[in-house]
Amino acid sequence: MWTYDKMLEYPIKIKNPNPAMAKLIVTQYGGPDGELAASLRYLSQRFTMITPEAIATLNDIGTEELAHLEIIGTMVRQLMKGATPEEIERAGAGGYYADHDKGVYPQSAAGAPFTAAYIQVKGDPIIDLTEDLAAEQKARGTYEWLINMADDPDVIEPLKYLREREVVHYQRFGEALRIVQDYLQEPRLFIMPKPDFLRN
Amino acid sequence: MVNNQRFRDNLYNESSMPMNKCIPQEMVIENVRLAAAYVPYQKLCELFNPLESLRKGTAFPELYSPYEARDKKYKLKSSEY
Numbered sequence: 001m002w003t004y005d006k007m008l009e010y011p012i013k014i015k016n017p018n019p020a021m022a023k024l025i026v027t028q029y030g031g032p033d034g035e036l037a038a039s040l041r042y043l044s045q046r047f048t049m050i051t052p053e054a055i056a057t058l059n060d061i062g063t064e065e066l067a068h069l070e071i072i073g074t075m076v077r078q079l080m081k082g083a084t085p086e087e088i089e090r091a092g093a094g095g096y097y098a099d100h101d102k103g104v105y106p107q108s109a110a111g112a113p114f115t116a117a118y119i120q121v122k123g124d125p126i127i128d129l130t131e132d133l134a135a136e137q138k139a140r141g142t143y144e145w146l147i148n149m150a151d152d153p154d155v156i157e158p159l160k161y162l163r164e165r166e167v168v169h170y171q172r173f174g175e176a177l178r179i180v181q182d183y184l185q186e187p188r189l190f191i192m193p194k195p196d197f198l199r200n
Numbered sequence: 201m202v203n204n205q206r207f208r209d210n211l212y213n214e215s216s217m218p219m220n221k222c223i224p225q226e227m228v229i230e231n232v233r234l235a236a237a238y239v240p241y242q243k244l245c246e247l248f249n250p251l252e253s254l255r256k257g258t259a260f261p262e263l264y265s266p267y268e269a270r271d272k273k274y275k276l277k278s279s280e281y
Contacts, residue, residue: 010254130237148270160267164257167265174239181236 002063009067010161014078014154020091021155022079023109025146028162029072030106030114033138039065041119041135045128051183054125054176058132061169068162073104075158126184129177133170140166221245224262 028034042062049055080088080102088097095111106114122128143163150156226241246261253259256266 133237133239144267144269147267148272150269156269161255161257163267164264168258168260168263171239171242171263174237175241177237178239178241185231185233 008071008074009064010071010158012071012074012078012154012158014075014152016152016154017082017087018079018091018152018155019083019088019093019097021150021152022076023091023093023096024149025072025079025155025159026076026096026104026107027109028139028142028146029069029076029104031108031112031142032118033135033142034106034108034114034118035065035069035072035139036106036114037118038062038135038139039069040116041121042132044119044121045132048121048123048125049128049180050125051176051179053179054129057172057176061172064165064169068165071158071162075155076104077102079155125180126177129173129180132173133177136166136170136173140170224260 030036039062042058042065046055046058046062049058080093083091083102085097088094088102096105099105108114120128120131122131140163143159143166147156147159147163150159222243222245224243224245226243229238229240232238242260242262247253247259248256248261248264250259256264258264
């Protein structure tokens with residue numbers, strides 16, 4: 001079960017529409033290393049995770065990724081909102097406009113629709129957490145390339161914020177992996193003394 | 201609210217939670233095995249105040265690693281990746 005706060009985790013107020021940037025940023029909505037993939041990955045992997053700490057880490061970070069999805073969706077919306085069809089076409093987002101108008105659709109920057117093939121749930125805690133570490137790095141990279149292409153501080157500041165969150169998540173997943181590794185290495189051999197009535 | 205005024209003050213204070221100075225991470229990882237990945241445990245030492253944390257994206261000074269954007273016109277030299 002979830003509770004919902006009717007506010008964004010980080011405020012978004014983009015004054016100037018920029019359809020070209022919207023088309024790029026949408027990749028963090030439904031692209032291969034985007035927030036939708038991240039939240040589905042963590043929230044699905046948590047069912048087979050072991051140790052309370054690692055389960056909670058997946059649950060909490062998966063939930064936060066949903067909040068990031070909301071931030072990215074808001075950014076795409078605000079970047080498209082004030083633009084005319086002509087401006088959208090000139091910005092190279094005509095293909096997006098033809099399919100989705102100014103709607104927010106989960107796709108990559110190159111237009112590939114979202115697919116669950118972006119994520120994996122392997123059922124083994126070490127495998128899954130190792131994937132999660134890689135996923136955080138890939139998301140950090142995507143945010144950095146987006147920051148390189150952005151000019152507007154209204155866009156750059158939230159992107160920097162989201163990028164820093166990926167760094168923090170990496171640390172948390174690394175600690176979860178340590179806890180799981182330590183747990184799996186603990187000796188679990190329980191010896192019961194033979195009861196008296198079975199002795200000859 | 202427990203103490204609304206104090207909470208509001210803390211939002212703006214330079215450091216709302218000045219804890220004892222310490223090294224914010226595990227320094228030696230024991231029982232390291234081959235073919236495994238290790239990230240040192242973080243230890244809680246200091247925190248940014250809530251407003252700073254929101255702006256930066258983390259409450260932990262030791263995890264804050266801002267990214268400097270590459271200049272759009274900058275071409276990488278062949279020696280760089």
